[in-house]
Amino acid sequence: MRFGVVVFPGSNCDVDCYHALRDVMGQDAEYIWHKADSLDSFDCIVLPGGFSYGDYLRSGAIARFSPVMERVVEFAQSGKPVIGICNGFHVLTEAGLLPGAMLRNRNMKFICDNVYIKVENSGTPFTSLCRDGQVLKVPIAHWDGNYYVDSDTLREMEENNQVVFRYCSPEGHITDESNPNGSLQNIAGVCNREGNVLGMMPHPERCVEEILGGRDGIVIFQSIINYLKGGKAGGKETL
Amino acid sequence: MEKKPYEKVGLTSEEYQRILDILGREPNELELNMYGVMWSEHCSYKNSKPVLKMFPTSGERVLQGPGENAGIVDIGDGLAVVMKIESHNHPSAVEPYQGAATGVGGIVRDIFTMGARPVALLDSLRFGELDNERTKYLFEKVIEGIAGYGNSIGIPTVGGEVYFNDCYRGNPLVNAMCVGLIRHDDIKRGTAAGVGNAVMIVGAFTGRDGIGGASFASAELNEESEENRSPMQVGDPFMEKLLLEACLELFKTGYVVGMQDLGAAGLTSASSETASRGGSGMDIDVALVPRRETGMIPVEVMISESQERMLVIVEKGKEQEVRDIFEKWGLHSAVIGRVTDDGMLTIRENGEVVGRVPAKSLSEDAPVYHREYREPAYYKQLKDLDMESLEMPGDYNDVLVKLLRSPNIASKKWAYRQFDNMVGTCTVVGPGSDAAVIRIRGTGKAIALTTDCNSRYCYLDPGTGGAIAVAEAARNLVCSGAKPLAATDCLNFGNPEKPEVFWQFRLAVSGMSEACRALDTPIISGNVSFYNETDTDAVFPTPVVGMVGLIEDTAHITTQAFKDRGDVIVLLGENGEEAGGSEYLKVIHGLEKGSVPVLDLEREKKVQDCCLELIRNGLVKSAHDCSEGGIAVALAESCISGGKGARVAFEGCGRSDLLLFGETQSRILVTVEEDRLEDLLETAGRLGVSAAVLGRVEDEGLEISVDGQKMIGLSVKELETNWREALQCIMDQ
Numbered sequence: 006m007r008f009g010v011v012v013f014p015g016s017n018c019d020v021d022c023y024h025a026l027r028d029v030m031g032q033d034a035e036y037i038w039h040k041a042d043s044l045d046s047f048d049c050i051v052l053p054g055g056f057s058y059g060d061y062l063r064s065g066a067i068a069r070f071s072p073v074m075e076r077v078v079e080f081a082q083s084g085k086p087v088i089g090i091c092n093g094f095h096v097l098t099e100a101g102l103l104p105g106a107m108l109r110n111r112n113m114k115f116i117c118d119n120v121y122i123k124v125e126n127s128g129t130p131f132t133s134l135c136r137d138g139q140v141l142k143v144p145i146a147h148w149d150g151n152y153y154v155d156s157d158t159l160r161e162m163e164e165n166n167q168v169v170f171r172y173c174s175p176e177g178h179i180t181d182e183s184n185p186n187g188s189l190q191n192i193a194g195v196c197n198r199e200g201n202v203l204g205m206m207p208h209p210e211r212c213v214e215e216i217l218g219g220r221d222g223i224v225i226f227q228s229i230i231n232y233l234k235g236g237k238a239g240g241k242e243t244l
Numbered sequence: 245m246e247k248k249p250y251e252k253v254g255l256t257s258e259e260y261q262r263i264l265d266i267l268g269r270e271p272n273e274l275e276l277n278m279y280g281v282m283w284s285e286h287c288s289y290k291n292s293k294p295v296l297k298m299f300p301t302s303g304e305r306v307l308q309g310p311g312e313n314a315g316i317v318d319i320g321d322g323l324a325v326v327m328k329i330e331s332h333n334h335p336s337a338v339e340p341y342q343g344a345a346t347g348v349g350g351i352v353r354d355i356f357t358m359g360a361r362p363v364a365l366l367d368s369l370r371f372g373e374l375d376n377e378r379t380k381y382l383f384e385k386v387i388e389g390i391a392g393y394g395n396s397i398g399i400p401t402v403g404g405e406v407y408f409n410d411c412y413r414g415n416p417l418v419n420a421m422c423v424g425l426i427r428h429d430d431i432k433r434g435t436a437a438g439v440g441n442a443v444m445i446v447g448a449f450t451g452r453d454g455i456g457g458a459s460f461a462s463a464e465l466n467e468e469s470e471e472n473r474s475p476m477q478v479g480d481p482f483m484e485k486l487l488l489e490a491c492l493e494l495f496k497t498g499y500v501v502g503m504q505d506l507g508a509a510g511l512t513s514a515s516s517e518t519a520s521r522g523g524s525g526m527d528i529d530v531a532l533v534p535r536r537e538t539g540m541i542p543v544e545v546m547i548s549e550s551q552e553r554m555l556v557i558v559e560k561g562k563e564q565e566v567r568d569i570f571e572k573w574g575l576h577s578a579v580i581g582r583v584t585d586d587g588m589l590t591i592r593e594n595g596e597v598v599g600r601v602p603a604k605s606l607s608e609d610a611p612v613y614h615r616e617y618r619e620p621a622y623y624k625q626l627k628d629l630d631m632e633s634l635e636m637p638g639d640y641n642d643v644l645v646k647l648l649r650s651p652n653i654a655s656k657k658w659a660y661r662q663f664d665n666m667v668g669t670c671t672v673v674g675p676g677s678d679a680a681v682i683r684i685r686g687t688g689k690a691i692a693l694t695t696d697c698n699s700r701y702c703y704l705d706p707g708t709g710g711a712i713a714v715a716e717a718a719r720n721l722v723c724s725g726a727k728p729l730a731a732t733d734c735l736n737f738g739n740p741e742k743p744e745v746f747w748q749f750r751l752a753v754s755g756m757s758e759a760c761r762a763l764d765t766p767i768i769s770g771n772v773s774f775y776n777e778t779d780t781d782a783v784f785p786t787p788v789v790g791m792v793g794l795i796e797d798t799a800h801i802t803t804q805a806f807k808d809r810g811d812v813i814v815l816l817g818e819n820g821e822e823a824g825g826s827e828y829l830k831v832i833h834g835l836e837k838g839s840v841p842v843l844d845l846e847r848e849k850k851v852q853d854c855c856l857e858l859i860r861n862g863l864v865k866s867a868h869d870c871s872e873g874g875i876a877v878a879l880a881e882s883c884i885s886g887g888k889g890a891r892v893a894f895e896g897c898g899r900s901d902l903l904l905f906g907e908t909q910s911r912i913l914v915t916v917e918e919d920r921l922e923d924l925l926e927t928a929g930r931l932g933v934s935a936a937v938l939g940r941v942e943d944e945g946l947e948i949s950v951d952g953q954k955m956i957g958l959s960v961k962e963l964e965t966n967w968r969e970a971l972q973c974i975m976d977q
Contacts, residue, residue, distance in 0.1 A: 014574060015482050017398025021669040024685075054667075056396040059482025115391045115662045146395070146664040211666050216683060216798060 006233045008034040009047035011077070011093075013068045017055035018090065018210065025210040026051070030226050039071040048233050049086045050077055052093025054146070054208060064107060064149045065095030074100055086130045086229055087202045091147055094194075094204030103197055103204045104162060105154035110147070111187025117146040119218070120185050122193045122207055123173040126166045129196050130232035131203045134224050140177045141170075141221040143207035150186040150206040152195075162195065170194035170205055249273070253280025259611055266605045274543045274591060274599040278606055281509035281547050282516065285774050288610035291740040292772040295750050298757040299767040305729055306766055313354045313434050313505065314424075315768025317730040319794050321687055322428050326360040329368070329421035329695070329734040329790040331773035335476060336389075336418040340382045344389030344418050345479035346551050351422040352399060353505035356488050357554065359432035359495050360424030363668060364682050365394050367404035367420050368695040368734065368788045372413030374651055374974045379408075382416050383659075384975065389479075390420070391662040396481035397488065400671050401663035403680035404695050408651045411703075414778030419734040419771075421695055421790040425684065432495060435502035436515075436557045437522035439585045443515070444563070445506075446570050446577040447487045447553040449536035453477050454510075454549025464739055464777040483552040483575075490573040491554065497569070499562040501583075506553040512546045512606065514555040516589050519603035522557075526603060528581030529592040542591060542598045557583060617750055618743035626704055629824055629838035637901055640876075640948075640955040643832055645966050647873045647905065648880060650831045654970035677803050677885070678720040678869050681795065690795040692726035698872070699784035701825045701840040706748045706785050708840050710755030712909060715848050716871060717791040718763045722852045723867040723912060725800035725859045726793025728763060733770035733789055738782025740774045748785040756787060762845035763852070765791060802859050804868035805886035811865055811915040811941040813890060814924060817851045818934050819875065820908030821898040827872040828905035841909045848910045854933040855912050863916050863924045870911040876904040876948060876956065878913050883946050884964045892939035896951040903950065915941060 008026045012019045019036060026034040037044070044050060057068035068074070074096070081087045081102050089097040097103045110116055121142055124135040135141075154162065162168060170193040174183045184191045186206075194205030209222030250260040253276055263271055263279050271279065285291055301309040307324055308316035314328035332347025348365060355362045367390055372379040383406075394401045399422070436443065454477035494500055502522065504514045511533070519526040530545040540548075556577075558566050563579055570577040584590070589606065591599035602609075637643045647653055660675035672690060673681035679694040696717040702709030718728040733756065738745040760767055776783045795801055806813075823829050824838025858864045866886065870878040883890055894903060916924045921937070928935035946963060948956040 015396070015485055017396075017485065017667055021667065024669060055398060056482065056485070059396060059480070059485075061482065114388070115395055115664070117395075117664045117666065118661055144666055146666060148395075208666075211669055214669075216672055217666075217669060 006032050006048045006230055007046060008032055008049050008051055009037040009044060010034060010051045010053055011037045011039060011073055013039045013057035013071055015056045015058050016053050018053040018208065019055065021210045022051050022053045025213045025226065029213045030230065032230065037073060039073045041073045042076060044076045044080050049229055050080055052089040052096050054091030054093060057092055057096065064092060065099040068096045069099040078102065081202050084199065084201050086232065088131060089204040090208055090210065091206055094206055095149065097202060097204045102202050103195055104158050105152055105195065107149040108151040108153050109149050110151050115148045116185055118185065119144050120207060121173050121175050121183065122170040123177050123179065125171055126169045128166065129169055129200045129203060131225055131228050132169060133232055133236065134228040138177060140173060140175065142212065142219050143209055143221055144211045145185060145207050147206055150188060152188040152192040154189060165198050167195050167198065168192055169196050169203060249276060253277050254284055255280055259283060262611060266609065267601060272599060274546060275601050277543045277547055278512045278601065281512055282606040283610040287509050287513055289772055290610045291613050291615055291774065293612050294614055295753050298753050300757060300761050301766050301768065303764065303766045306768055307428065307431065309768050310770060313357045315730065315732060316358065316431060317768055317792065319689065319691065323684065324426050324428055325691060325792050326355050326358050326424040326426055327421065327732050327790065327792055328354050328769040329419055329732045329788065330771040331734050331736060332418045332420065333415065333736065333773055333776055336386055337415055339476045340385035341389040341392065342476050342478055344386040345393035346477045347418050347420045348390055348393040349479045349481065349484050349551055350505065350507050351420045352397065352484065355422045355424035356491055357434060357503045357505050358426065359430045360426035361492060362399045362422050362424045363670060364423045364680065364693060365399050365401040365420065366693055366695050366790060367401065368697065369404065369406045370412040370417035370699065370786060371408050373408050373410050379413060380975065386416065386418055387659045387662055393479050393481045395664040397485045398667050400665045400667050402665050402671055402682065403675050403693055406656050406659060407699065409700065409784065411781060411784045415776045415783050417736050417776065417783065417786055419788050421732065423693055423792065430495065432500060432503055434504035434518050435522040436518035436524050436526055436583050438501055438583055440560045441501055441583040442558045442560060442563050442579045443526060443528055443581040443583060444556045444558055444566065444577050445533055445553060445580050446556055446575055448480060448483050448550055449534045450545055450548050450550045450553065451536045452540065452544055452548060455544060455547055464775050477549050477551050479551050486573045486575055487552055487554060490570050490575055494566060494569050497565060499559045499566055501557040501559060504555045506555060508549065510546065510548045516603045516606035518555065518557060519589060520607040525584035525586040525588045526581060527584050527590040529595065531594045532578055532580040534576055534578050542593050546591065615740055615746040616743045617747035619747055620744035626837040627839055631823065634823065634833055637832065640904065641958055643905065644876050644880060644956055644958065646831055647827060647877050648963060648967040649970040650827060651971055651974065652827055653873050653877055655968045656971065657968065658971045658975055672801055673724060673803060677724065679724040679726065681724055681801050683798055688797050690798050690801060692721045692724040692793040692795055694720040695788055695790045696720060697786055697788040699786040700836055702752055702787060703784040704825050704837065705840045706751035707755035708843055710752035710787050711759035711843050713787055713789045714756050714759035714763060714765065715843055715909065716869065717789045718765055719852055719869045719912065721791055721793030722856050723802065723804065723869050725802040726795045727856060728765045728791055728793045730768045731760060731765045731789050731791045733767055733787060735770065735772045736776050736783060736786040736788065737774050738777045745782055752785050752787045759845060762849055800859050802864055802867045803885065804882050805866055806882045806888040806890060806915060806941045807865045807886060809888065809941055809943050810918060812918055812921050813892060813938045813940060814914050814916060815911060815936045815938050816855055816914060816928060816933055817911035819903055820906060821902045822906045822908050823902050826905065826907045828874065841907050843909045850931060850933050851910045851912060854928055854931040855914065857931065858914065858924055858927055863920050864914045865917065866915045868913045870913060871907065874905040874907055875911065879948065880946055880963045882913060883960050884967055887960065889942035889945040889960050890939060891942050891947045894938065894950045900950045900955060904948065904955065
């Protein structure tokens, strides 16, 4: 499968995503410069983390005007999978591909730590190999991870099963103590109505090798690969 | 009385006379200012040079020693580590966020100008006690500044240290270290050569910020400092990230002759140093320098310290190709002059010569001072510690808890949680262990990194303190499974014109040098920061040591965490009965005095070699250095990290408080599986290292007894909570 990792000026997890996909998952991966005008050869687009345009103005606000983003919107509308991680999530909300917005963490500080997230929807292309309710240990590293959305939209999202991950305790309880950044209802990742665009604040590419302290990120990448190979999203074979 | 023009730029009348001799005429204002910044201590090392000669700086692995933007040490496979540490103390005292942020920015540029990709940052920080709002504010903002810059450029901040002592109240220390990786063939140097080659300035535009920063760093801080300062440099990490990627891409073209960061003294130092290293001259026109302010005069352009700028010497005829690469990254570049062969730095404005001095005279001909030194009165007074008057603790649990809650020992997670320590996905061991470990992609190897300095020791005994800083750094690396290779140093002292301060400086460097020789860790780069004084007092002498070690096989990576119940706890090295300079003495008895722990370098080397051999033979499951808080704190830390308990028994010899909390050197706690214990003891015996079985790892609780009497019994939860929450509680108040 062919993954495209978009490089905006200021992206800094592009290399990590590339490495995870290519060297760990054994997939074909390529960098896509933010001025690229075609995504035809790709099966999945990754918007990586970092500080696109220095996070100036607002995280993701400038990157969404990069030429490549028009193509990313078309790519998403055609039903192919797009995953935005951390700053990539910001870009997706700014581009209108995902609902909601991100506020500064409630303690007003950057947080880098391992957290636990619970899979709330195992029917997406990104979680199809997870069990419903499975708990993953994945690192976060962000200033603006405090997800917010108005209550009407939230209700719609809940009805459509668009909340994919929530912060939880190691045992899988959704509690305020396990919410690192004040995110609304512990939301850590959401998808669009169609389910083919995912945004998540935690970094799965940082936990794909035992030497880095865990491999829980693998199930997410493997789910995408499985989906692209024709395995149905929502298929319940577990890793 | 009106100050003379040369005094205004920080020069003495003798120094001015020297300039007259060099030029054979009076310098104009531009030239005088250039000498002022270049002959400041910060740029010229005029006070420290003769002393720094004591450092061993070469070795078979050293590819680049001091004198370049950074030092380089070979790690095999055609790869090398590039590293340097630098201070940003005075800017951080005045404007902590930007001071710390631009400190990070500057040291990162020093690494990538050599052609290396930066892979890790460490920070060595010192503040006053956290009992007042001002200090808390400084601490909070410095941490935010490091986070704001380092996280954004995507280089993980993986380690470092933070200490609190009242001596830093008015003058905090902010030392940033950066480490990069490079292939031997790709090493670049800050050299201007080849007549006619283009001199380009790239990156941010030039403004009036940070004018005269080098001189600001070369004077004591006082009330005037607030008034004297020019606008502070402001960091732009996004610009730095673009500059980093563009420069690394540019190096691949082969068109770059040399590159140098515009750091302290800005364009003046970058132009004169590159020309001087290349044995050439340079002819530049300040009118061609892109600016963000109007009406700047030549002197302002020449000494501005605007951040995120680089001087690049490019092969003649390749200017357009270079421009194209910078343009791709959205960066501005401009040819501002050419390399010449006349040895002169010629400054023009719109073609007209406005200054012309020998390039070498700026960067190499500053006077060298052999400062007077004198033993301070405090030295002998503080040695005197009446042990009899030290009351024995009534409750050892209470002492251990108090030590674990001391901000110098307590978890620093409040701070490092704000640093992205994982970006790059090479961080195998992040902040909080003895040393950080970064794997080297494409090899089975890793490097270990640490910074160390116990400045209280250095105050009480600069020679031994300096040596201990080196020994502890090396010991920390060994505990992580690495062989120590080389060091970089940041020497933070008071005013060197005071004989008592210079005495501290000389002794500290001498002690460090001796330890570097004994442990085979040459100093390959570094920085001197003098004038760390406020109106009343100098800071404790603080010679921070940054060190890198090589882990040949990632399987050897070792941490301090206890692993499995039943593992045997063994002490390598010998316990002593030393109280002087300890955290115990400070926290429990309110004293900062006494003789610091003895350091026997021969024993130190043996203990380190033994530990490393044991690790490489696969015998060691955890290793932890005994430092502040002594062996009791070391045991507690290994319990906390591993979520395990331990039961330990000592044979008494002298005072129990000093046995448990004293800071005797050259001790490492290791654990081993029971059926490998004989192997371990045999190896230690063969290597002439004392190895004593202390006890075992348990599932729960830390129990320590001396001569059969239980002294300490605490649950791991109690240890962990106190240790983890202490700093957080203080900062949340």
